[in-house]
Amino acid sequence: MQLRRFNSAGMAAFRGYLDQLATSPTIAPPVSWLEEPAMTEAVPKPVEVAPVQLANREEAGRQLLAWVDQSGIERPESDAGLWTWFSLLLFDAVCPPDGNGVRKPYRYNRHIAEVDNWQKRHRHLLLSPFLVYRAHRDNPERALSVLWQKVHKPGDVVTQITERQEYWSNRSVVEAATLLYYRADKGRDTVGSQDKHKGGARRFADVLNQFDLNWYLYGMSAAELIAILPEKEFARFRPST
Protein backbone atom coordinates (compact mmCIF):
# COMPACT_ATOMS: atom_id res chain seq x y z
CA MET A 1 0.00 0.00 0.00
CA GLN A 2 1.20 3.54 -0.73
CA LEU A 3 1.48 6.13 2.02
CA ARG A 4 -1.29 8.74 1.81
CA ARG A 5 -2.80 11.38 4.09
CA PHE A 6 -6.42 12.02 5.01
CA ASN A 7 -8.15 15.09 3.61
CA SER A 8 -10.86 16.85 5.60
CA ALA A 9 -13.49 14.28 4.52
CA GLY A 10 -11.21 11.46 5.67
CA MET A 11 -10.52 13.19 8.98
CA ALA A 12 -14.24 13.68 9.61
CA ALA A 13 -15.03 10.08 8.67
CA PHE A 14 -12.31 8.73 10.97
CA ARG A 15 -13.63 10.83 13.84
CA GLY A 16 -17.03 9.31 13.10
CA TYR A 17 -15.52 5.83 13.32
CA LEU A 18 -14.07 6.66 16.76
CA ASP A 19 -17.54 7.84 17.82
CA GLN A 20 -19.06 4.60 16.54
CA LEU A 21 -16.68 2.59 18.71
CA ALA A 22 -18.35 4.07 21.79
CA THR A 23 -21.57 2.23 20.97
CA SER A 24 -20.23 -0.62 18.83
CA PRO A 25 -16.80 -1.34 20.32
CA THR A 26 -16.10 -4.40 18.17
CA ILE A 27 -16.65 -2.74 14.82
CA ALA A 28 -13.66 -3.37 12.53
CA PRO A 29 -11.36 -0.50 11.50
CA PRO A 30 -12.44 0.82 8.06
CA VAL A 31 -9.09 0.09 6.43
CA SER A 32 -10.49 0.54 2.90
CA TRP A 33 -10.57 4.30 3.66
CA LEU A 34 -6.76 4.31 3.60
CA GLU A 35 -6.81 4.17 -0.19
CA GLU A 36 -10.17 5.84 -0.82
CA PRO A 37 -9.51 8.70 -3.29
CA ALA A 38 -12.39 10.80 -1.93
CA MET A 39 -10.93 10.68 1.59
CA THR A 40 -7.18 10.74 1.01
CA GLU A 41 -4.51 12.43 -1.02
CA ALA A 42 -1.04 11.41 -2.14
CA VAL A 43 2.14 12.52 -0.37
CA PRO A 44 4.95 14.10 -2.45
CA LYS A 45 6.95 10.88 -3.00
CA PRO A 46 5.62 7.32 -3.15
CA VAL A 47 6.39 5.20 -0.07
CA GLU A 48 5.40 1.58 0.42
CA VAL A 49 3.86 1.04 3.88
CA ALA A 50 2.05 -1.79 5.67
CA PRO A 51 0.14 -2.28 8.94
CA VAL A 52 3.16 -3.64 10.85
CA GLN A 53 3.30 -4.87 14.45
CA LEU A 54 4.89 -2.37 16.83
CA ALA A 55 6.27 -3.74 20.09
CA ASN A 56 6.85 -0.34 21.68
CA ARG A 57 7.24 3.40 21.08
CA GLU A 58 10.85 2.97 20.00
CA GLU A 59 9.84 0.65 17.16
CA ALA A 60 7.01 3.01 16.27
CA GLY A 61 9.36 5.99 16.17
CA ARG A 62 11.94 4.15 14.06
CA GLN A 63 9.39 2.80 11.57
CA LEU A 64 7.49 6.07 11.20
CA LEU A 65 10.69 8.04 10.75
CA ALA A 66 11.82 5.62 8.01
CA TRP A 67 8.52 6.08 6.13
CA VAL A 68 8.26 9.83 6.65
CA ASP A 69 11.89 10.42 5.64
CA GLN A 70 11.18 8.89 2.23
CA SER A 71 7.90 10.74 1.72
CA GLY A 72 9.25 14.20 0.90
CA ILE A 73 6.83 15.80 3.39
CA GLU A 74 8.48 19.00 4.55
CA ARG A 75 6.88 19.48 7.94
CA PRO A 76 5.38 16.16 8.94
CA GLU A 77 4.76 17.30 12.53
CA SER A 78 2.21 19.81 11.21
CA ASP A 79 0.35 17.37 8.99
CA ALA A 80 -2.79 16.33 10.86
CA GLY A 81 -4.07 14.33 7.88
CA LEU A 82 -0.87 12.26 7.78
CA TRP A 83 -0.95 11.29 11.45
CA THR A 84 -4.64 10.51 11.43
CA TRP A 85 -4.06 8.28 8.39
CA PHE A 86 -1.21 6.53 10.24
CA SER A 87 -3.57 5.98 13.19
CA LEU A 88 -5.94 4.03 10.99
CA LEU A 89 -3.10 2.13 9.30
CA LEU A 90 -1.67 1.12 12.69
CA PHE A 91 -4.95 0.94 14.58
CA ASP A 92 -4.09 -2.39 16.19
CA ALA A 93 -1.10 -0.69 17.85
CA VAL A 94 -2.88 2.46 18.99
CA CYS A 95 -6.20 0.87 19.92
CA PRO A 96 -5.70 -2.87 20.26
CA PRO A 97 -8.77 -5.08 20.76
CA ASP A 98 -9.05 -6.98 24.04
CA GLY A 99 -9.81 -10.71 24.21
CA ASN A 100 -13.42 -10.04 23.25
CA GLY A 101 -12.53 -7.82 20.31
CA VAL A 102 -13.51 -4.67 22.22
CA ARG A 103 -11.57 -1.48 21.37
CA LYS A 104 -11.47 1.59 23.61
CA PRO A 105 -10.12 4.61 21.75
CA TYR A 106 -10.39 7.09 24.68
CA ARG A 107 -9.73 10.72 23.69
CA TYR A 108 -9.79 11.87 20.09
CA ASN A 109 -6.36 13.44 20.34
CA ARG A 110 -4.73 10.03 20.85
CA HIS A 111 -5.67 9.29 17.23
CA ILE A 112 -6.40 12.65 15.59
CA ALA A 113 -3.32 14.81 16.03
CA GLU A 114 -3.88 18.29 17.47
CA VAL A 115 -0.91 19.60 15.54
CA ASP A 116 -1.75 23.23 16.38
CA ASN A 117 -1.89 22.59 20.09
CA TRP A 118 1.75 22.47 21.01
CA GLN A 119 1.21 20.95 24.40
CA LYS A 120 -1.37 18.37 23.40
CA ARG A 121 0.09 17.24 20.11
CA HIS A 122 2.26 14.78 22.01
CA ARG A 123 -0.87 12.98 23.11
CA HIS A 124 -1.10 11.53 19.61
CA LEU A 125 0.11 7.98 20.06
CA LEU A 126 2.20 7.94 16.87
CA LEU A 127 3.29 11.55 16.44
CA SER A 128 4.77 11.51 19.96
CA PRO A 129 7.25 8.61 19.47
CA PHE A 130 8.06 9.93 16.00
CA LEU A 131 9.05 13.35 17.38
CA VAL A 132 11.09 11.91 20.23
CA TYR A 133 12.81 9.32 18.05
CA ARG A 134 13.63 11.92 15.40
CA ALA A 135 15.09 14.29 18.01
CA HIS A 136 17.32 11.52 19.37
CA ARG A 137 17.95 9.55 16.20
CA ASP A 138 21.72 9.79 16.74
CA ASN A 139 21.32 7.72 19.92
CA PRO A 140 17.74 6.55 20.63
CA GLU A 141 18.94 4.64 23.71
CA ARG A 142 19.33 7.99 25.41
CA ALA A 143 15.56 8.40 25.19
CA LEU A 144 14.47 4.93 26.30
CA SER A 145 12.71 6.38 29.35
CA VAL A 146 10.11 7.76 26.91
CA LEU A 147 10.36 5.09 24.20
CA TRP A 148 10.21 1.70 25.95
CA GLN A 149 6.44 1.84 26.56
CA LYS A 150 3.72 0.16 24.53
CA VAL A 151 2.36 2.51 21.87
CA HIS A 152 -1.14 2.67 23.38
CA LYS A 153 0.07 3.05 26.99
CA PRO A 154 2.61 5.89 27.16
CA GLY A 155 2.32 6.51 30.91
CA ASP A 156 3.32 9.34 33.20
CA VAL A 157 7.03 9.66 32.36
CA VAL A 158 6.13 10.28 28.71
CA THR A 159 3.41 12.76 29.66
CA GLN A 160 5.69 14.76 31.93
CA ILE A 161 8.70 14.92 29.63
CA THR A 162 6.94 15.46 26.32
CA GLU A 163 4.72 18.38 27.32
CA ARG A 164 7.49 20.89 26.75
CA GLN A 165 9.73 20.80 23.70
CA GLU A 166 12.42 22.37 25.85
CA TYR A 167 12.55 19.09 27.71
CA TRP A 168 11.97 16.32 25.18
CA SER A 169 14.38 17.86 22.70
CA ASN A 170 17.00 18.46 25.40
CA ARG A 171 19.52 15.59 25.30
CA SER A 172 20.56 16.06 28.91
CA VAL A 173 17.04 16.14 30.30
CA VAL A 174 16.02 13.06 28.34
CA GLU A 175 19.22 11.20 29.21
CA ALA A 176 18.77 12.13 32.88
CA ALA A 177 15.18 10.81 32.77
CA THR A 178 16.47 7.56 31.26
CA LEU A 179 19.17 7.22 33.92
CA LEU A 180 16.59 7.85 36.63
CA TYR A 181 13.52 6.03 35.38
CA TYR A 182 14.59 3.28 33.00
CA ARG A 183 15.97 -0.14 33.98
CA ALA A 184 18.04 -1.36 31.03
CA ASP A 185 18.34 -4.85 32.53
CA LYS A 186 14.55 -5.21 32.67
CA GLY A 187 13.65 -3.17 29.59
CA ARG A 188 11.11 -1.15 31.54
CA ASP A 189 10.71 1.68 34.04
CA THR A 190 12.12 1.83 37.53
CA VAL A 191 9.62 1.03 40.27
CA GLY A 192 8.12 4.27 41.55
CA SER A 193 8.76 6.32 38.43
CA GLN A 194 5.01 6.90 38.03
CA ASP A 195 4.84 8.14 41.62
CA LYS A 196 3.32 11.60 41.81
CA HIS A 197 5.60 12.50 44.71
CA LYS A 198 8.86 11.15 46.12
CA GLY A 199 11.06 11.70 43.11
CA GLY A 200 8.65 10.34 40.49
CA ALA A 201 8.45 11.72 36.95
CA ARG A 202 5.91 14.36 37.90
CA ARG A 203 8.21 15.70 40.59
CA PHE A 204 11.11 15.58 38.14
CA ALA A 205 9.13 17.83 35.78
CA ASP A 206 8.22 20.17 38.67
CA VAL A 207 11.86 20.40 39.72
CA LEU A 208 12.93 21.07 36.12
CA ASN A 209 10.44 23.93 35.99
CA GLN A 210 12.01 25.38 39.14
CA PHE A 211 15.57 24.86 37.90
CA ASP A 212 14.64 26.53 34.64
CA LEU A 213 14.35 29.83 36.53
CA ASN A 214 17.95 29.71 37.70
CA TRP A 215 19.85 27.33 35.44
CA TYR A 216 20.23 27.06 31.72
CA LEU A 217 19.27 23.42 31.39
CA TYR A 218 20.22 23.18 27.75
CA GLY A 219 23.86 23.77 28.66
CA MET A 220 24.03 21.05 31.32
CA SER A 221 25.06 17.43 30.99
CA ALA A 222 22.78 14.68 32.32
CA ALA A 223 25.25 14.06 35.18
CA GLU A 224 25.27 17.75 36.14
CA LEU A 225 21.50 17.81 36.11
CA ILE A 226 21.15 14.70 38.25
CA ALA A 227 23.75 16.08 40.67
CA ILE A 228 21.61 19.11 41.53
CA LEU A 229 18.36 17.19 42.07
CA PRO A 230 17.16 17.20 45.69
CA GLU A 231 19.37 14.59 47.32
CA LYS A 232 16.92 12.65 49.49
CA GLU A 233 13.89 12.77 47.28
CA PHE A 234 15.62 11.34 44.22
CA ALA A 235 18.03 9.03 46.06
CA ARG A 236 16.23 5.83 45.12
CA PHE A 237 16.35 6.68 41.41
CA ARG A 238 19.93 7.92 41.16
CA PRO A 239 22.17 5.64 39.09
CA SER A 240 24.88 4.02 41.22
CA THR A 241 28.33 5.29 40.28
Add this chain to the structure above:
Amino acid sequence: MIRRINHTGRRRILREHVSIIVDDRRKPATFTAQLTLDGFKFHSDARVVVEAYRGGGGLWTGYDWGRVSALRKPPTAKLDGFDTVEGLLFRVRVIAVHEPHKILGEADKIPFVLAGEAPTKKQPLIKTVPAELGDLVWDVDFDDDEPVLRVNKALGNWKVVAQDRAFRALVYPAMLREILVRILIVEKWSGDADAGDWRAKWIKFGRKLAPGYGDALDDEKEKWEFVDAAAHAIAREVRATEGFLTHLNPNPDNT
Protein backbone atom coordinates in the same frame (compact mmCIF):
# COMPACT_ATOMS: atom_id res chain seq x y z
CA MET B 1 -0.24 46.99 46.51
CA ILE B 2 0.70 43.60 45.16
CA ARG B 3 4.40 42.93 44.80
CA ARG B 4 6.42 39.97 43.67
CA ILE B 5 9.82 39.32 45.17
CA ASN B 6 12.59 38.11 42.89
CA HIS B 7 14.33 35.35 44.87
CA THR B 8 16.47 34.18 42.00
CA GLY B 9 19.05 36.95 41.89
CA ARG B 10 18.53 37.19 38.14
CA ARG B 11 18.56 40.61 36.58
CA ARG B 12 15.44 41.52 34.73
CA ILE B 13 16.24 42.68 31.22
CA LEU B 14 13.52 45.09 30.22
CA ARG B 15 11.67 45.00 26.93
CA GLU B 16 13.18 48.30 25.84
CA HIS B 17 16.54 46.55 25.78
CA VAL B 18 15.35 43.91 23.35
CA SER B 19 13.97 44.38 19.87
CA ILE B 20 12.76 41.39 17.87
CA ILE B 21 11.79 41.81 14.23
CA VAL B 22 10.32 38.82 12.41
CA ASP B 23 10.33 38.59 8.65
CA ASP B 24 7.79 36.05 7.42
CA ARG B 25 7.75 37.09 3.79
CA ARG B 26 9.81 34.01 2.92
CA LYS B 27 9.78 30.50 4.30
CA PRO B 28 11.22 29.74 6.74
CA ALA B 29 10.68 33.03 8.51
CA THR B 30 13.70 34.73 10.04
CA PHE B 31 14.11 37.00 13.02
CA THR B 32 16.54 39.69 14.02
CA ALA B 33 17.23 40.32 17.70
CA GLN B 34 18.88 43.59 18.71
CA LEU B 35 19.99 43.53 22.34
CA THR B 36 21.28 46.37 24.47
CA LEU B 37 23.01 44.76 27.42
CA ASP B 38 25.61 47.44 28.20
CA GLY B 39 23.98 48.82 31.33
CA PHE B 40 23.59 45.51 33.18
CA LYS B 41 27.22 44.92 34.13
CA PHE B 42 27.12 41.30 33.03
CA HIS B 43 30.54 39.67 32.72
CA SER B 44 31.76 40.21 29.16
CA ASP B 45 32.25 36.44 28.70
CA ALA B 46 28.69 35.58 29.72
CA ARG B 47 26.80 33.62 27.07
CA VAL B 48 23.66 34.98 25.48
CA VAL B 49 20.84 32.75 24.26
CA VAL B 50 17.70 33.83 22.43
CA GLU B 51 14.76 31.42 22.54
CA ALA B 52 11.64 31.41 20.41
CA TYR B 53 8.63 29.57 21.78
CA ARG B 54 4.93 29.12 21.63
CA GLY B 55 2.42 27.43 23.87
CA GLY B 56 4.25 27.70 27.18
CA GLY B 57 7.26 25.86 25.76
CA GLY B 58 5.24 23.28 23.84
CA LEU B 59 7.15 24.42 20.77
CA TRP B 60 10.60 25.82 21.42
CA THR B 61 13.93 26.53 19.75
CA GLY B 62 17.04 28.04 21.32
CA TYR B 63 19.69 30.07 19.47
CA ASP B 64 23.23 30.81 20.54
CA TRP B 65 23.56 34.59 20.43
CA GLY B 66 27.26 34.85 21.24
CA ARG B 67 28.75 36.58 24.30
CA VAL B 68 27.82 39.79 26.06
CA SER B 69 30.92 41.43 24.60
CA ALA B 70 30.52 39.86 21.15
CA LEU B 71 26.90 39.33 20.23
CA ARG B 72 25.95 37.27 17.20
CA LYS B 73 26.67 38.92 13.87
CA PRO B 74 24.58 39.31 11.87
CA PRO B 75 21.95 39.19 14.61
CA THR B 76 19.58 37.09 12.52
CA ALA B 77 18.41 33.47 12.61
CA LYS B 78 15.95 31.18 10.82
CA LEU B 79 12.75 30.18 12.58
CA ASP B 80 13.09 26.66 11.23
CA GLY B 81 10.94 24.86 13.73
CA PHE B 82 7.81 26.95 13.30
CA ASP B 83 5.08 26.70 10.66
CA THR B 84 3.70 30.15 11.26
CA VAL B 85 4.83 33.05 13.37
CA GLU B 86 1.39 33.51 14.94
CA GLY B 87 1.61 33.62 18.72
CA LEU B 88 5.39 33.39 18.87
CA LEU B 89 7.16 34.86 21.88
CA PHE B 90 10.85 35.31 22.59
CA ARG B 91 13.08 35.02 25.62
CA VAL B 92 16.62 36.31 26.12
CA ARG B 93 18.89 34.74 28.68
CA VAL B 94 22.36 35.69 29.83
CA ILE B 95 24.25 32.71 31.24
CA ALA B 96 27.29 32.75 33.50
CA VAL B 97 30.52 31.16 32.43
CA HIS B 98 32.29 31.23 35.77
CA GLU B 99 29.29 29.80 37.63
CA PRO B 100 28.40 27.28 34.93
CA HIS B 101 24.83 27.32 33.61
CA LYS B 102 23.60 29.97 36.06
CA ILE B 103 21.14 32.42 34.52
CA LEU B 104 22.30 35.97 35.27
CA GLY B 105 19.62 37.90 33.45
CA GLU B 106 16.43 37.30 31.55
CA ALA B 107 13.75 38.99 29.47
CA ASP B 108 10.72 36.81 28.84
CA LYS B 109 7.47 36.89 26.86
CA ILE B 110 8.86 39.36 24.37
CA PRO B 111 6.50 39.96 21.47
CA PHE B 112 7.89 40.65 18.02
CA VAL B 113 7.28 43.28 15.38
CA LEU B 114 6.71 42.13 11.82
CA ALA B 115 9.26 43.44 9.32
CA GLY B 116 7.90 46.53 7.61
CA GLU B 117 5.45 47.33 10.41
CA ALA B 118 5.86 50.10 12.95
CA PRO B 119 6.61 48.96 16.49
CA THR B 120 3.81 49.54 18.95
CA LYS B 121 3.65 49.25 22.69
CA LYS B 122 0.04 48.12 22.46
CA GLN B 123 -0.41 44.40 22.71
CA PRO B 124 -3.74 42.69 22.12
CA LEU B 125 -5.31 41.37 25.29
CA ILE B 126 -5.74 37.98 23.67
CA LYS B 127 -3.91 36.29 20.83
CA THR B 128 -5.96 34.80 18.04
CA VAL B 129 -4.57 31.73 16.31
CA PRO B 130 -5.84 29.21 13.74
CA ALA B 131 -6.43 25.65 14.96
CA GLU B 132 -7.92 22.29 14.01
CA LEU B 133 -11.15 22.35 16.03
CA GLY B 134 -13.28 19.67 14.40
CA ASP B 135 -16.78 21.14 14.19
CA LEU B 136 -16.21 23.93 16.68
CA VAL B 137 -16.01 27.41 15.15
CA TRP B 138 -13.91 28.79 17.99
CA ASP B 139 -12.80 28.11 21.52
CA VAL B 140 -10.62 29.58 24.24
CA ASP B 141 -7.53 27.53 25.01
CA PHE B 142 -6.14 27.84 28.54
CA ASP B 143 -3.18 25.50 28.06
CA ASP B 144 -0.76 28.29 27.27
CA ASP B 145 0.62 30.79 29.76
CA GLU B 146 -2.41 32.89 28.99
CA PRO B 147 -5.70 32.24 27.21
CA VAL B 148 -5.69 32.12 23.43
CA LEU B 149 -8.69 32.54 21.12
CA ARG B 150 -8.57 29.72 18.58
CA VAL B 151 -10.46 29.96 15.31
CA ASN B 152 -11.17 26.87 13.23
CA LYS B 153 -8.73 26.89 10.33
CA ALA B 154 -11.27 24.98 8.23
CA LEU B 155 -13.17 28.30 7.95
CA GLY B 156 -10.59 29.47 5.41
CA ASN B 157 -9.16 32.92 6.00
CA TRP B 158 -9.32 32.79 9.77
CA LYS B 159 -8.02 36.37 10.16
CA VAL B 160 -10.99 37.68 8.17
CA VAL B 161 -13.34 35.46 10.16
CA ALA B 162 -11.94 36.77 13.46
CA GLN B 163 -12.54 40.35 12.33
CA ASP B 164 -16.04 39.67 11.03
CA ARG B 165 -18.67 41.71 12.81
CA ALA B 166 -21.07 38.82 13.32
CA PHE B 167 -18.24 36.67 14.69
CA ARG B 168 -17.29 39.38 17.16
CA ALA B 169 -20.93 39.89 18.10
CA LEU B 170 -21.32 36.27 19.12
CA VAL B 171 -17.83 35.45 20.32
CA TYR B 172 -16.59 38.43 22.33
CA PRO B 173 -19.23 38.41 25.09
CA ALA B 174 -19.06 34.62 25.38
CA MET B 175 -15.26 34.64 25.39
CA LEU B 176 -15.07 37.35 28.05
CA ARG B 177 -17.59 35.48 30.16
CA GLU B 178 -15.60 32.23 29.86
CA ILE B 179 -12.32 33.88 30.79
CA LEU B 180 -13.71 35.78 33.77
CA VAL B 181 -15.51 32.67 35.04
CA ARG B 182 -12.24 30.75 34.73
CA ILE B 183 -10.38 33.39 36.75
CA LEU B 184 -12.95 34.14 39.44
CA ILE B 185 -15.03 31.00 39.81
CA VAL B 186 -12.93 28.05 38.63
CA GLU B 187 -9.50 29.22 39.81
CA LYS B 188 -10.91 31.38 42.63
CA TRP B 189 -8.05 33.72 41.88
CA SER B 190 -7.18 35.97 44.80
CA GLY B 191 -5.48 38.76 42.87
CA ASP B 192 -2.08 37.86 44.29
CA ALA B 193 0.09 38.56 41.25
CA ASP B 194 1.83 41.41 39.53
CA ALA B 195 0.09 43.61 37.00
CA GLY B 196 1.67 41.66 34.13
CA ASP B 197 -0.18 38.47 35.08
CA TRP B 198 -2.82 37.62 32.44
CA ARG B 199 -5.55 37.31 35.06
CA ALA B 200 -4.79 40.77 36.44
CA LYS B 201 -5.06 42.19 32.92
CA TRP B 202 -8.44 40.56 32.28
CA ILE B 203 -9.88 41.63 35.63
CA LYS B 204 -8.67 45.17 34.95
CA PHE B 205 -10.35 45.02 31.54
CA GLY B 206 -13.54 43.69 33.13
CA ARG B 207 -13.52 46.52 35.68
CA LYS B 208 -13.16 49.07 32.92
CA LEU B 209 -16.24 47.63 31.25
CA ALA B 210 -18.18 47.22 34.49
CA PRO B 211 -16.81 49.86 36.87
CA GLY B 212 -19.46 49.63 39.59
CA TYR B 213 -17.79 46.83 41.57
CA GLY B 214 -15.57 47.11 44.62
CA ASP B 215 -11.92 46.08 44.78
CA ALA B 216 -12.67 42.79 46.48
CA LEU B 217 -14.90 40.32 44.69
CA ASP B 218 -15.06 37.83 47.54
CA ASP B 219 -18.71 37.08 47.40
CA GLU B 220 -19.63 34.40 44.83
CA LYS B 221 -22.86 36.17 43.93
CA GLU B 222 -21.01 39.41 43.32
CA LYS B 223 -18.50 37.62 41.08
CA TRP B 224 -21.28 36.26 38.88
CA GLU B 225 -22.89 39.69 38.72
CA PHE B 226 -19.57 41.23 37.72
CA VAL B 227 -19.09 38.62 34.98
CA ASP B 228 -22.61 39.27 33.66
CA ALA B 229 -22.13 43.02 33.73
CA ALA B 230 -18.82 42.79 31.87
CA ALA B 231 -20.29 40.48 29.22
CA HIS B 232 -23.22 42.85 28.68
CA ALA B 233 -20.86 45.81 28.52
CA ILE B 234 -18.64 44.29 25.85
CA ALA B 235 -21.72 43.32 23.85
CA ARG B 236 -22.71 47.00 23.99
CA GLU B 237 -19.17 48.02 23.05
CA VAL B 238 -19.13 45.92 19.87
CA ARG B 239 -22.82 46.66 19.20
CA ALA B 240 -23.41 42.95 19.07
CA THR B 241 -27.13 42.81 18.32
CA GLU B 242 -26.86 45.32 15.52
CA GLY B 243 -23.84 43.52 14.07
CA PHE B 244 -25.56 40.19 14.16
CA LEU B 245 -28.76 41.59 12.64
CA THR B 246 -26.71 42.97 9.77
CA HIS B 247 -25.33 39.50 9.24
CA LEU B 248 -28.80 37.92 9.27
CA ASN B 249 -30.27 40.55 7.01
CA PRO B 250 -27.55 42.29 4.99
CA ASN B 251 -30.10 44.07 2.71
CA PRO B 252 -32.87 45.34 4.99
CA ASP B 253 -34.53 47.24 2.14
CA ASN B 254 -35.29 43.94 0.43
CA THR B 255 -37.41 42.62 3.28
